[in-house]
Amino acid sequence: MRPEEFREMRVKDSYIVKIIKDRLVNKHQNAKIAIYGPPGSGKSYIGLSIGLSVDPDFWLDHVKFDFIEFGDTVLNPDTPDGSVWMWDDAGLNMTPEEWESRGAKFLSFLFQGSRNMEGNGKQRNHVYIVTVPSKIFIIKRIRGMFDLILEASDVQGFAKPLIPFDSPLDDGRVWKRYPKVNKQKMKLVEFPMPPERLREEYEKARSKNNMEKMRMALEEAKKEREIKALREENQLMKLELQKKKIEAANKVISIKTKAAELRAKGVKQRNIATELGVSQSYISQVTSGGK
Numbered sequence: 001m002r003p004e005e006f007r008e009m010r011v012k013d014s015y016i017v018k019i020i021k022d023r024l025v026n027k028h029q030n031a032k033i034a035i036y037g038p039p040g041s042g043k044s045y046i047g048l049s050i051g052l053s054v055d056p057d058f059w060l061d062h063v064k065f066d067f068i069e070f071g072d073t074v075l076n077p078d079t080p081d082g083s084v085w086m087w088d089d090a091g092l093n094m095t096p097e098e099w100e101s102r103g104a105k106f107l108s109f110l111f112q113g114s115r116n117m118e119g120n121g122k123q124r125n126h127v128y129i130v131t132v133p134s135k136i137f138i139i140k141r142i143r144g145m146f147d148l149i150l151e152a153s154d155v156q157g158f159a160k161p162l163i164p165f166d167s168p169l170d171d172g173r174v175w176k177r178y179p180k181v182n183k184q185k186m187k188l189v190e191f192p193m194p195p196e197r198l199r200e201e202y203e204k205a206r207s208k209n210n211m212e213k214m215r216m217a218l219e220e221a222k223k224e225r226e227i228k229a230l231r232e233e234n235q236l237m238k239l240e241l242q243k244k245k246i247e248a249a250n251k252v253i254s255i256k257t258k259a260a261e262l263r264a265k266g267v268k269q270r271n272i273a274t275e276l277g278v279s280q281s282y283i284s285q286v287t288s289g290g291k
Contacts, residue, residue, distance in 0.1 A: 015181055016148065016161055016189050017053040023147065024054070024082050024125050031127040032111050032145060035159065036135045037152025044206075046152060046159055047086045047129045048198060049191040054127055055084040060201045063088055065209040071106055079124065086129040088206070091137050093213050104142050111145040149176065150189075157191050256286045263287070 020031040033050065037043040051058035063086045064070035070087040073079065091099040107130065132138065138149065143164055150159040162176040178185040193199075255276055262272045273280045 014053075014189055014191065015179070015186060016150075016191075017050060019148070019179070020050065020054055020127055024127065028125055030111070030125050031147050033127065033129045033148045033150065034138050034146045035129065035131045035150040035152060036133070036138060037159075038133060041152035041154070042156040043131045043150070043152040043159075044088050044202070045157065045194055045199065046150060046191045047088065047131050048194040048202065049157075050127075050129060051084040051086055052194060052198075055082065058084045060198065060205060062086060063202065063205070065089060065206065067094075067103055067106070071110075074110060074126065074128070079126065081124045082126070084127040084129065086131070088131050090130050090132050092133060093217070099137060100139065100141075104137075104139055107142050108145065111142065153188065157193055158188055159191065161186055161189050252286055255283075259283050259287050 020033070023029045023031045033047075035043040035047055048063070051062060055062070057080070062084055064073060065088050067087075067090070070085070070090075074085050079085070091103045094103055107128075110128065135151070138146070143149075144166060146164055149162045149164060151162065152159050161179055163179055164176050167173040167175050178187055180186065194202075255278060258276060259272050262275065263269070267275075269280055269283055273283050276283070
């Protein structure tokens with residue numbers, strides 16, 4: 001919830017923000033926005049700036065760093081109509097396979113079915129902001145579902161806006177174009193920097209989340225190493241057991257061969273057993289074909 005001292009704060013609407021508000025208020029539609037850029041490009045601050053401009057209740061509690069938390073929040077039927085929800089650094093701790101099967105799959109279902117999710121008996125329209133570290137995360141499966149894709153530039157607060165649309169060639173591809181204002185293409189949009197307090201709270205929460213993820217990754221690595229060590233130990237035990245079986249088999253062969261040689265020389269079985277250091281019954285067993 002936005003603190004009271006920031007309750008009356010109003011950010012000057014950019015053209016992009018006006019597009020989002022138009023979808024929510026006039027067209028009664030969701031707005032789905034993807035923002036991509038490498039670490040330090042300012043993509044998250046752009047997302048925060050949009051949230052502040054559109055939703056009067058938007059603050060850090062509307063920003064989720066975890067896939068499960070984001071999903072639980074946006075699927076909650078009590079989320080207010082017109083609210084903004086941001087999944088920051090989406091897919092950062094997922095493999096490409098996990099992103100395809102979990103993250104992108106969830107967004108696909110959310111974008112297609114969210115207008116049919118009822119909150120307090122009425123249809124809801126939300127703004128979903130998804131920030132990703134690279135455009136490769138905006139895979140074909142969900143690319144055309146976004147209403148706006150923002151590419152964070154090298155300068156903080158600036159982004160290149162792109163509107164995805166289906167290829168006119170009807171070949172299943174998704175093309176992108178710059179939005180136009182007064183017939184002029186908008187190739188770069190400036191977003192105001194979020195207030196310092198929100199930036200500080202965001203950086204603390206993000207740092208805490210990253211530390212937790214790193215600890216989890218470290219614990220997983222430790223467990224994998226322990227499992228590997230156990231497997232190697234088990235393999236060594238198997239090899240040692242196999243070695244003992246081979247040694248035992250070779251011993252039987254050796255005793256059997258020597259016993260046969262001594263018997264051929266007329267040595268009595270009792271003396272054979274004494275010479276070979278085994279019992280007479282064992283000599284009988286190996287020389288009769290037993291193991």
